Amino acid sequence: MMLVIDPEDAPPSVTVLSDPEDGFYQTITRVTMGKPLRLPAPVDFDLDTGIFLS
Known part of the structure; x- marks a missing residue:
């Protein structure tokens, strides 16, 4: 899993x-900064991306 x-x-x-397979990520989820972002298993967590706003 990689967070950008x-x-x-x-x-x-x-x-x-997330979901790396054969050197490529199979799932890409993008949100506007400030909206919640679901981090899939094994993290399984809703990230409040508002923490990245300055």
């Missing part, structure tokens, strides 16, 4: 890449 925080995106975004 991109404050330079328009609008700023947070992306989680």
Whole structure:
């Protein structure tokens, strides 16, 4: 699993890449920074991306 925080995106975004298989992430979930982002198992957690806003 990889978390990408991109404050330079328009609008700023947070992306989680998960389910790696054969060297590629199978699932990519992106939200606008400030909205909740579900981190899948094994983390299984709703991340409040508002913590990344300055």
